[in-house]
Amino acid sequence: MQKYIILSFLLILGSKSTFAQHKTQETDKPNVVLINVDDLGWADLGFMGSEYYETPNLDQLSEESKIFMHAYAAASNCAPSRATMITGRYPMTHGIYTVDPADRGNPKTRQLIASPNANSIPKDSYTLGNFFQDHGYRTGVFGKWHVSDDPLTYGFEVNKGGSHRGNPGKDGYFSPYTINLEAKIEGEYLTDRLTEEAISFVEENRGERFFLYLPFYTVHTPLMGKPELVEKYRKKEGSKGQNNPVYAAMIHSMDENVGRLLAALDSLNLTDKTLIIFTSDNGGIRATSHQDPLRAGKGSYYEGGIRVPLLIKWKNQITAGIENTPVTQLDFFPTFKALIDSESELKLDGESLLPLLKNKKPMGRDLFWHFPIYLEAYDPKEDSSRDPLFRTRPGSVIRSGNWKLHQYFEDGGLELYNLVSDPSESKNLATSNPKKAAELLKRLETWRFSYGAPIPSIKNPAYDAVFEKEAKEKVMK
Structure with a gap:
């Protein structure tokens, strides 16, 4: 009799264990x-x-x-x-x-x-x-x-x-x-x-x-x-x-x-x-x-x-x-x-x-962004963008560790920042640290190529450099 009680107890434990395992698997999702x-x-x-x-x-x-x-x-x-x-x-x-x-x-x-x-x-x-x-x-x-x-x-x-x-x-x-x-x-x-x-x-x-x-x-x-x-x-x-x-x-x-x-x-x-x-x-x-x-x-x-x-x-x-x-x-x-x-x-x-x-x-790993487009300014004096007319001009960005590189397609401009020492991105180090800028640019270009990212290259016939210069001066008065 005792043998059967023990066997029954073991069967119950086994079924509880199976149930518990099943329940665990279910709650994993x-x-x-x-x-x-x-x-x-x-x-x-x-x-x-x-x-x-x-x-x-x-x-x-x-x-x-x-x-x-x-x-x-x-x-x-x-x-x-x-x-x-x-x-x-x-x-x-x-x-x-x-x-x-x-x-x-x-x-x-x-x-x-x-x-x-x-x-x-x-x-x-x-x-x-x-x-x-x-x-x-x-x-x-x-x-x-x-x-x-x-x-x-x-x-x-x-x-x-x-x-x-x-x-x-x-x-x-x-x-x-x-x-x-x-x-x-x-x-x-x-x-x-x-x-x-x-x-x-x-x-x-x-x-x-x-x-x-x-x-x-x-x-x-x-x-x-x-x-x-x-x-x-x-x-x-x-x-x-x-x-x-x-x-x-x-x-x-x-x-x-x-x-x-x-x-x-x-x-x-x-x-x-x-x-x-x-x-x-x-x-x-x-x-x-x-x-x-x-x-x-x-x-x-x-x-x-x-x-x-x-x-x-x-x-x-x-x-x-x-x-x-x-x-x-x-x-x-x-x-x-x-x-x-x-x-x-x-x-x-x-x-x-x-x-x-x-x-x-x-x-x-590195993080990437690509934006081959234009976004006009909200508030030129408040936006803190690269220039007062746009929040974004065409370009790409990479963050690699503590470093961040911006590349701009219109003028080929590069901006390099160390986000630990400069979270405000106020000190462009691209000129003073050309080796790091070149390293990140190569990674950025490799990533773009792997995804077939479009890079705008056709010149806009409506562009007027004099008008642009005057517009920048006007909005910042």
Whole structure:
């Protein structure tokens, strides 16, 4: 009798062990929540050092997350950044380098004909939505899509508010909306509503794995905050470059809504099973909010235009703390692939962040950007760009270790910076350190050649050097 009791006990243990192993395998594949704020600057959060903007929910999340201090968007403005993150491929593969048109600014001030620019990702693009759907996840996007007409054709089952639109339009943060979203309550705030829809999606899919993509329209223009919050920040003293009460109110509402979503995950006992990523699609607009010590802002490939906040949390799986290794949003797709389906063949241009997230080994590689296009200035006296007429002129950039090289196609100009000693990119070392400049230029050229990156070379017949010189002097008076 005792023999059978022992045997039965061993069988139960065995079945429990098998169940536990199966359960472990199941929980190895987490839900994924990707929050992508629009035009939120690197320094526009409490945990990133701001004393004006109040972000208590994100500050708390940062204490539970890996904080990437050198995280980069894949481009300096929204459409190419999003297309690259969603597909895991450089712009050379999907063709989006900017928000159309690619030749912004007065034609008399552009020396070259900009390279062709796509308006949408190709119809056969394999996106994060496709990937998660193919692996049994429920998929939903809530907010700004901006890379095609409809995310439902790229693997997403639910779409609330996403289209080709890049902003909610005039007066668009309060209903009635100008995006494809019907208001439930008159005068409701768009950021609140998108979060409400996201929470409903989580509640409906609590028993299944899900990929929730929450690309808020906020804090993109038009700047519109709740009146009571605007008044709150009007009464608060700001600092140089961070003192816009309407922008502060928008950040406040965004933070509140991130808190609402995190609380919903907690209440449904899903936090342990969910990988949470919080980031921004590009740098902030410098005329709205300075990112000191970083130079420039949205549309520029100086640090203020491409370095972004990044938090990654997976409770009990990722050790919280500060991480200084440079990473890019191109790395999100490979990370998800490593977590969910590491053996499948899939061409991606980034690298998995799992080694960094698990504290196993540092990643050592160069980061690249290519922009064969023009972006006109926002505010010539505020932008801190290379010249006052453009945030970006055609060129490429490489970050290698602590070094960063800018190459410009119009005049062949090179700018070399050491980001440790000069995070503001104020001291061009290309002349004083020609060996390092030549080394990085060779790496940059090799990378461009490997991807067939277009380099604009046709002279613009409308260009007028005298007009350009006078225009620069005029805007800086």
